[in-house]
Amino acid sequence: MIDHLDHLVLTTIDVDACSDFYTRVLGMQRETFGAGRLAFRFGNQKINVHVRGHEFEPKAHLPVPGALDLCFIASITLDEVIARLHAAPWPIVEGPVQRTGATGPIRSVYVRDPDLNLIEIAEHLPVG
Structure with missing residues (x-):
């Protein structure tokens, strides 16, 4: 019945920091x-x-900032993601670590956005 995610909604306190x-x-x-x-x-x-x-x-029953835990698959390598985060500068909370994504193994880093949502950024790993 469900094919894919179209959008999700994030609640923020500070639009400029979020943007x-x-x-x-x-x-x-x-x-x-x-x-x-x-x-x-x-x-x-x-x-x-x-x-x-x-x-x-x-809207959601209790829309609150900081309640999301999202995982994004990067369009660049995780090493490039890490370099970009360091250049931003944006602190990495954890990683790189290996996890299991929706379609198989992934390698991830975790950061928090300005509203303290947990953001996982990952790359796919070869299966096997």
Whole structure:
């Protein structure tokens, strides 16, 4: 029944800090849609942004900043990701470590965005 994820919604306290992280640090594209709503696009997916206390209806039952734990597969090597994070500079919370992704083994680093959501950035590893 379900084919793929179209978008998810992130609740932030600070739109500017959030935008800086997802665009400058992670390289996503900032876009506006609808009546001035904000989103970050990457590939065929996007992250829509709600500002805490000014959420778009309908919304999650308890939309709070810092509640997300997301894993992104990088379009560059993990070593290049690490170099980019160091250049940002953006602290790595953990990694690189090996994990299991949706389609097999991955190698990951973890960071926190400005709202303290846990962000995992990974590369696929060969199977076997």
